[in-house]
Amino acid sequence: MSKKFWSALVAFSVGSFLSSCNFASPETYFDEAVLNVNLITPFGGQAALNSLAQPSVKLVPGTKDQAAPMARKEIVENQIQNVEANLGKIKALPDSEETRDMVQISIRLHELVLQAYKTEYLELAKLYDEGGSEGERLLKAQEIDTKYLAGYQTLFRRLIELGKPFAAKHNIKVDWQTRLF
Secondary structure: OOHHHHHHHHHHHHHHHHHHOOOOOHHHHHHHHOHHHHHHOOOOHHHHHHHHHOOOEEEOOOOOOOEEEOOHHHHHHHHHHHHHHHHHHHHOOOOOOOOHHHHHHHHHHHHHHHHHHHHHHHHHHHHHHOOOOHHHHHHHHHHHHHHHHHHHHHHHHHHHHHHHHHHHHOOOOOOOOOOOO
């Protein structure tokens, strides 16, 4: 075989290997695993009550300037979609020794929030949408806190503890005005 053939084969092999490697920058790891936690903060019973008390609005279909309140169920379903999308991005990050703990903690935090959103948050939304009493809503908020808040706070704090030195090491500028409970 000719020298050209071997050169082309080596070049193709190297190119295929490099294109198959999945690299992510430190900024990507940080943005997906740590920074995007802002999408699930604040969290807990009181936060749920606050976020659902005054529903968002949406445009009335077929109009350009008329808004109508969203059903609370719709609001929570949108939150679920956002968390699932972000969780997918985090899980897709390439494994690395440096980022493994940070990524795994972020995954656990997102999964905890997703579980709460898919159960108790939707139940709370239903109470709002169907005219449940304030007492029923407060009990559901308390249930959210009892089941999830301590775990959320532990994972959130740990993620920030891991994220701060990671950001500093990679010169990622961050305003750390976080709610550390």
